[in-house]
Amino acid sequence: MKLMLRKSLWSLMLLLAVGVAAYTIHLLFWSTHVPPFLRERLASHAPSLYFHLLGGSAAIVLGALQMNMRLRKKFTAFHRWTGRVYLLAVLMSGTAGLEMSVVATGGWVAKSGFATMALLWLATGLLAYLAIRKGDIAAHRNWMMRNYSLTLAAITLRVYLGITFGLLQMDFMQVYPIISWACWVPNLLFAQWFFVNPIPRSSISNAVS
Ligand code: HEM
Numbered sequence: 001m002k003l004m005l006r007k008s009l010w011s012l013m014l015l016l017a018v019g020v021a022a023y024t025i026h027l028l029f030w031s032t033h034v035p036p037f038l039r040e041r042l043a044s045h046a047p048s049l050y051f052h053l054l055g056g057s058a059a060i061v062l063g064a065l066q067m068n069m070r071l072r073k074k075f076t077a078f079h080r081w082t083g084r085v086y087l088l089a090v091l092m093s094g095t096a097g098l099e100m101s102v103v104a105t106g107g108w109v110a111k112s113g114f115a116t117m118a119l120l121w122l123a124t125g126l127l128a129y130l131a132i133r134k135g136d137i138a139a140h141r142n143w144m145m146r147n148y149s150l151t152l153a154a155i156t157l158r159v160y161l162g163i164t165f166g167l168l169q170m171d172f173m174q175v176y177p178i179i180s181w182a183c184w185v186p187n188l189l190f191a192q193w194f195f196v197n198p199i200p201r202s203s204i205s206n207a208v209s
Pocket residue numbers: 020021023024027037038041052053056057058059060093094097098100101102103104105106114115117118119121150151152153154
């Protein structure tokens with residue numbers, strides 16, 4: 001039962017990840033209805049926007065594959081390579097996201113929300129990489145859990161926008177600053193409580209010695 005629930009949640013996550021990536025690629029290359037604020041970004045920050053959207057799309061899909069324990073165990077080499085590409089995609093998208101946060105819609109609250117998320121995204125990615133270079137699998141797994149919970153903000157942001165702006169017709173400029181924080185803080189806390197494992201004492205003393 002527990003296994004079935006885990007499989008269903010993972011499948012749902014993969015589906016939503018592919019959905020957001022497909023929406024992003026469509027927006028970038030095929031959409032005829034580019035929202036006005038995105039047209040502004042294209043005019044002022046085109047390279048950053050491309051780096052952010054392409055890197056983000058790769059990260060959200062590859063990250064979902066990385067989270068699957070069976071895939072990880074069965075295809076270790078695949079896990080290693082997709083992990084490298086995932087971290088490069090986070091670096092690319094996070095750096096561009098940080099640059100774009102300076103001009104984000106919604107005033108200083110939204111700007112600081114996106115900037116903090118970008119910095120944490122980059123920092124947790126770097127810590128995950130450093131942990132695996134040291135061979136510390138437990139710490140690597142924990143940092144990746146935190147990191148991917150931030151990647152999933154791309155889904156939660158759109159769900160919250162759909163509910164508040166789309167369904168409840170709330171004022172976009174009022175809800176967007178709140179959502180710029182709400183899309184990632186609960187994700188990170190949820191990952192910390194439910195998916196981050198305590199590091200075994202032996203692994204801590206090994207890392208220190
Ligand atoms: C987790 C760290 C992330 C940060 C800090 C971040 C930050 C930002 C910022 C600042 C903007 C511009 C908002 C504005 O101009 O008002 C933006 C737009 C956008 N981002 Fe991200 N982002 C992140 C992750 C992702 C991921 C993983 C994707 C997945 C594909 C993504 C897809 C998009 C899209 C499609 C837009 C265009 C606007 C829209 O349709 O909402 N982002 N992001």
